[in-house]
Amino acid sequence: MSDTRSLPVPDGLEGDRLDAAIARMFGLSRTRAAEIITAGDVLLDGTEAGKSDRVQAGAWLQVTLPPPPSAPVPRAEAVPGMKIVHEDADIIVVDKPIGVVAHPTVGWTGPSVLEGLLASGVQLATSGAAERQGIVHRLDANTTGLMVVAKSEIAYSVLKRAFKERTVDKRYHTLVQGHPDPLRGTVDAPIGRHPAGDGRWAVVGDGRSSVTHYDTEEAFRAASLLEIKLETGRTHQIRVHMAALRHPCVGDMLYGADPTLAERLGVRRQWLHAVRLGFDHPTEGRPVEFSSPYPDDLAQAVEQLRED
Template sequence: MTDLRSLPVPDGLEGERLDAAIARMFGLSRTRAAELISGGDVTVDGAPAAKSDRVSGGSWLEVALPPAPSAPVPVPQAVPGLAVLHEDDDIIVVDKPVGVVAHPTPGWTGPSVVEGLLAAGHRVSTSGAAERQGIVHRLDANTTGVMVVAKSEWAYSMLKRAFKERTVDKGYHTLVQGHPDPSRGTVDAPIDRHPAGDGRFAVVAGGRPSVTHYDTIEAFRAASLLDVRLETGRTHQIRVHLSALRHPCVGDRAYGADPTLAERLGLRRQWLHAVRLGFEHPGGGHWVEFTSEYPPDLRHALDVLAAES
């Protein structure tokens, strides 16, 4: 059953192509938006339109959206390498390995943190959507490091609020190509879905406010190791912002990294690791902080660079 949406075009999208406007308004890929238009599922001011037509602010859109795919329900399954760093009545802090998502999503067939914890007999909060039990923040599948999961319903509410209000210290280390100039700085640039509609994100005017602070830890001949602190938590934020600076994370081919350098360092994913996470403990209000060591593949890449310097 389709979901018929009727609403005006926001003034901020004045002059945009119709397919781009629909993608932005409904969180679709550009390709999917174009398919809806060509299939006759979109009208502008009551008339059919072409995907390349430019929209005007205030024009009336009617879009027949297909039903959203149902999210998979977590099924307990063991996740090798998923280590528990800390556990108490309210929280579980884990060290997430590579190739693991935070929770099940449509189209993902690999392991997830939620399913791994359930398989190991841990209790997690049941607040929120069924597939996101206990999840208050996420790391990309190929980003490793420290994550907190809520066990109690109180912890879920308090941690969600803390992430929303930006009172959580989220620290990452990343290896980037070249040498950022200045060596320490802030990227304050809005992020939204990439216009290509291919699952990537990009710095886009009118996107969601996003702020990333970075500081160089060590400069190698071909790359720099950075300490990164996030004020916001947008999808792919570090990867997008550093790519926008023309210093993509080493190994991050989706955002313009050099595959030759990644191969030389033995990397099969982006060099990005969540090294620390600090927040007020929801059970007592005291500040807690957890850290994670580099996994072997990231450590090996640094060893190779150090030997070359």
């Protein structure tokens, strides 16, 4: 069922193109916003307008939004290479391989952690949306490493709160281009959708608060191995913040990495691994911590840099 919204153009969008303004106001990609405008589903002060028209603050918008796509239904499907690091009555900790998302999403046809666990007969918490049962945090498809999934309802509730309150210790290792200056620091910069509306995220003034701590573990001629501690968990946060420092993750072409260096090191995705995960057990209260070794492709890249 479509949804019609009527509201004025905010002052902060004065002079923006109509498609860019619609994208910002409703959290759409710019391409999707343009499609809605072209279909005649946007009125500006009561008349149809073109996607490149400039908007004025206070002008009245009437936008008919299409219904959201229906969420995919999880199916039990084995995930090769996914390892179970720990399991008890309340939680299961997995080491996620490359090319696997946390849960099914619209447009994704590959494997997911959720479906892999269902295939192995694991009973997960049913709180939250059906397509995300038990999932309390996520990793990008091509980011490997540790994820905790809730099996009991109380674990789901406690872990969701722990992630929200930033009491979970999430540590990542990433190989970035060049040498950050200073070698240890904090990036405190808000993240939102990239103005281009092409699926990227970026540091933007009206984005959500995002805090990343980094420390150089090892420096090489052309790159640095960093340990990252996240306070927040925004989409692509480490990748966006490293790119904002002009030290993108090696192999991360979406955010400006050098393809020549990636090719030389045999890296075909962003060099980013969730190496440690620590939190208070949701029912026992005791602190627990888990660690994950680098997968072969990332380990080989580091070894090559050391040899160089």
